[in-house]
Amino acid sequence: MNENSATGDSLSGLHVLEYPYRRSLGPVLSRFFTDLRDRKLTGIRDASGRVLVPPQEYDPETAETLHEFVSVGPGGEVVSYSWVAEPRSKQPFDHPFAYALIRLDGADTAMLHAVDAGEESRISVGSRVRPRWAAEPGGSILDLACFEVEEEG
Amino acid sequence: MREVGIVSFAQSSALRERRNEVEILLPVAKEAVEASGMKRQEIGFTCSGSSDFLQGQAFAFVMGLDAVGAWPPVVESHVEMDGAFALYEAWVKIQTGEVDSALVYSFGKTSPGDLAEVLALQLDPYCVTQLWPDADSVAALQARLFMARAGLEERDLAEVAVRSRRAASDNSHAIVKGESDVETLLAEPCRSSPLRAHDCPANGDGATAMVIATGDRARALCDRPVWIRGFEHRIDAPALGVRDLTRAPSAQAAARAAGVHDDKLDFAELDAPYTHQELILRESMELPEDLEVNPSGGSLCTRVLFSCGLTRVGEAASRIASGAGDRALAHTTQGHCLQQNLAVVLEGE
Amino acid sequence: MSDAPEPITSIITPVRLEYDFTAGAAATMFLRGLAQRKIIGARSRPGEPVMVPPRGADPRTAELTLEAVEVSDQGTVVSYSIVRVPSDNIPFELPYVCINVLLDGAGLAFFHVLQECPLDEVRLGMRVKAHWAPDDQLDTSVTSIEYFEPLDEPDVPFEEIREHT
Numbered sequence: 001m002n003e004n005s006a007t008g009d010s011l012s013g014l015h016v017l018e019y020p021y022r023r024s025l026g027p028v029l030s031r032f033f034t035d036l037r038d039r040k041l042t043g044i045r046d047a048s049g050r051v052l053v054p055p056q057e058y059d060p061e062t063a064e065t066l067h068e069f070v071s072v073g074p075g076g077e078v079v080s081y082s083w084v085a086e087p088r089s090k091q092p093f094d095h096p097f098a099y100a101l102i103r104l105d106g107a108d109t110a111m112l113h114a115v116d117a118g119e120e121s122r123i124s125v126g127s128r129v130r131p132r133w134a135a136e137p138g139g140s141i142l143d144l145a146c147f148e149v150e151e152e153g
Numbered sequence: 154m155r156e157v158g159i160v161s162f163a164q165s166s167a168l169r170e171r172r173n174e175v176e177i178l179l180p181v182a183k184e185a186v187e188a189s190g191m192k193r194q195e196i197g198f199t200c201s202g203s204s205d206f207l208q209g210q211a212f213a214f215v216m217g218l219d220a221v222g223a224w225p226p227v228v229e230s231h232v233e234m235d236g237a238f239a240l241y242e243a244w245v246k247i248q249t250g251e252v253d254s255a256l257v258y259s260f261g262k263t264s265p266g267d268l269a270e271v272l273a274l275q276l277d278p279y280c281v282t283q284l285w286p287d288a289d290s291v292a293a294l295q296a297r298l299f300m301a302r303a304g305l306e307e308r309d310l311a312e313v314a315v316r317s318r319r320a321a322s323d324n325s326h327a328i329v330k331g332e333s334d335v336e337t338l339l340a341e342p343c344r345s346s347p348l349r350a351h352d353c354p355a356n357g358d359g360a361t362a363m364v365i366a367t368g369d370r371a372r373a374l375c376d377r378p379v380w381i382r383g384f385e386h387r388i389d390a391p392a393l394g395v396r397d398l399t400r401a402p403s404a405q406a407a408a409r410a411a412g413v414h415d416d417k418l419d420f421a422e423l424d425a426p427y428t429h430q431e432l433i434l435r436e437s438m439e440l441p442e443d444l445e446v447n448p449s450g451g452s453l454c455t456r457v458l459f460s461c462g463l464t465r466v467g468e469a470a471s472r473i474a475s476g477a478g479d480r481a482l483a484h485t486t487q488g489h490c491l492q493q494n495l496a497v498v499l500e501g502e
Numbered sequence: 503m504s505d506a507p508e509p510i511t512s513i514i515t516p517v518r519l520e521y522d523f524t525a526g527a528a529a530t531m532f533l534r535g536l537a538q539r540k541i542i543g544a545r546s547r548p549g550e551p552v553m554v555p556p557r558g559a560d561p562r563t564a565e566l567t568l569e570a571v572e573v574s575d576q577g578t579v580v581s582y583s584i585v586r587v588p589s590d591n592i593p594f595e596l597p598y599v600c601i602n603v604l605l606d607g608a609g610l611a612f613f614h615v616l617q618e619c620p621l622d623e624v625r626l627g628m629r630v631k632a633h634w635a636p637d638d639q640l641d642t643s644v645t646s647i648e649y650f651e652p653l654d655e656p657d658v659p660f661e662e663i664r665e666h667t
Contacts (some may be wrong), residue, residue: 004194008428009171009527009587010171010172010524010525010526010527010530011524011525011530011534011642012171012265012522012524012525012531013522013523013525013534014520014521014523015209015265015520015522015523016518016519016520016521017209017517017518017519017521017646018516018517018518018519019516019517019518020514020516021278021514021515021516021517022512022513022514022515023278023279023512023513023515024512025279025510025511025512025513029279029280030509030510030511032280033279033510033513034509034510037507037510052392052394052395054277054279054280054392056392056395060390060392060395060396061390063628071249077332080294080295080297080298080398081294081297082288082289082290082291082293082294082296082297082345082346082348083343083345083346084290084345085344085345085346086344088267088269088270088285088287090270090285091285091286091287092284092285093159093285099284099286099290099291099293099294099345100294101294101298101394103394106414109392109394109395110393110394111280111394112284112286112291112294112393112394113284114284120346122662123303125297133333134636138615139510139513139514140283140513140514141279141280141281141283141284142283142284146521147652165584167638170525171527172524172526172527172558173524173525173526173527173528173529173557173558174526174555175526175528175558175559176526176527176528176559176566178560178563179558179559179566180566182564183564183617193564204520208521208523209521210521211521216557218561219557219558219559219561219564220558220559220564221564222560222562222563222564222565223561224561224562224563264522264524265521265522265523266519266520266521266522266525267519267520270519271519274517278515279513279515281515283515284516316589
């Protein structure tokens with residue numbers, strides 16, 4: 001423990017929690033992540049006909065089991081975004097970037113991911129984006145490294 | 154329904170703490186118990202809300218019991234949620250007829266950890282958490298959508314901050330308070346666009362405690378018990394992309410079911426940690442436009458995670474007990490982007 | 503046979519969180535004592551049990567324990583377990599004994615490790631003392647006590663430690 005407290009007479013020290021979780025995927029996310037490794041984007045159709053991306057095992061409204069996979073993307077559209085001017089150490093980039101909700105072509109719901117837009121003025125609601133794939137897939141959502149903004153015209 | 158009244162309420166300062174959670178909580182729980190007029194051993198049920206992830210100690214909530222005295226053994230329960238949900242469990246426990254009174258407490262010590270990273274663990278662990286979106290950025294996605302749908306500008310959000318900070322001026326527990334003006338706030342850079350620092354909660358460490366009791370018991374214990382007239386909570390789907398983030402259907406459903414609209418409200422204490430979330434809640438909970446919201450300054454000015462919801466109930470009850478209103482709504486939210494919402498309707502004797 | 507890669511059935515989602523853990527007043531006092539080869543507990547008032555290690559409150563009565571009380575570094579084993587499961591966090595050779603030791607003057611048993619004692623000689627009631635780290639390794643940490651070791655004293659009768667077992 002450290003006697004370094006500027007604000008009080010209490011010891012403090014670094015405490016690390018680490019969870020190296022391996023999560024089993026189940027049939028739906030197994031398909032999603034396998035396709036992602038193979039550079040394909042996959043959603044699932046819910047009871048009302050909407051295509052959910054990422055795919056869910058159960059209908060969020062009726063809890064019905066879902067099983068009809070649908071290919072989506074690879075392009076999509078920014079539904080909302082927030083510009084991260086000062087990225088944190090765990091975040092996907094060490095330069096400014098956007099988190100965005102992206103509706104892939106053929107999907108009815110939006111997925112959250114990072115957009116490497118360079119500067120904030122290059123992204124807006126409605127921007128067309130396309131995936132940038134990881135050079136070496138490692139089996140995670142980061143096999144889709146990020147999205148990038150398509151040049152207009 | 155059994156009549157249940159709030160008999161006493163106490164909260165700590167919300168400043169960054171060097172004390173451990175027992176040291177923070179003990180004086181607060183003691184103050185609430187002593188103010189109730191009951192002895193600790195007479196209180197039928199003890200229920201708490203907190204999250205071990207905040208201080209990074211597994212089962213930290215068990216150690217919290219040291220602060221309330223668990224000998225002889227007490228009837229006890231804990232929720233990994235805000236203390237307002239512990240209050241709900243205690244209220245249900247009283248409704249079952251098993252007990253006539255309860256001590257409810259909550260504590261949150263967020264300063265040791267990196268709150269932005271801790272809160273990312275609330276997100277989908279498969280598809281979202283590994284991107285480590287911080288809570289402010291997630292809220293900003295919602296803010297942008299809401300502003301577009303409601304035709305609002307960043308100025309409208311700043312006005313919520315100015316009003317909240319002014320209201321917090323009289324709140325000795327508030328972290329951020331005082332006069333500010335929209336132009337100055339808008340001159341600051343964005344933290345996660347479109348949100349600036351003033352749109353995001355002022356986080357602190359602290360604890361809250363409350364004693365509740367049934368009708369005649371509550372009347373005997375205090376001059377003006379504050380009655381819980383309606384109490385409901387509802388939840389929306391967790392995945393951010395599957396719901397309309399500009400609305401909070403669970404807040405609407407909870408408010409309606411709690412009977413918010415059965416009579417006139419004098420004010421509301423809403424747990425809206427972000428400026429735009431107050432506006433979403435006002436709309437979703439169908440509150441009158443001229444209703445006074447967050448006379449305490451709200452969670453925007455003072456957020457002790459896992460305690461600020463119970464604090465909203467306590468602030469509202471204290472205000473009614475002092476005669477500054479007869480009927481109020483208190484609200485609590487959990488999860489990202491107002492996913493889960495609780496509404497409680499309070500009335501003075 | 504297809505040579506397509508296997509489907510992905512699980513993913514690793516590592517979580518690592520760093521905290522600046524603050525000990526609080528009671529544990530700070532205790533840890534500072536250890537750096538001086540002292541074991542310091544706390545009680546709410548004279549006559550009440552001394553909590554070691556102290557956490558700031560008497561958990562039975564919910565009173566603050568503001569009175570610091572130094573207790574002995576000798577005590578009595580009130581429970582033990584023989585550990586045969588390896589862990590990266592444990593510096594001791596397997597198998598080893600962990601003990602609950604009631605330090606003389608304390609009202610609460612204290613968890614540590616027993617060394618320099620054959621496994622078949624560990625017993626309830628046996629007397630032990632702290633083996634402190636060398637001066638240059640003393641720290642505000644429980645590692646200031648490297649382990650407990652047997653003390654050449656008669657056992658304490660079970661009746662006297664019953665309520666702590």
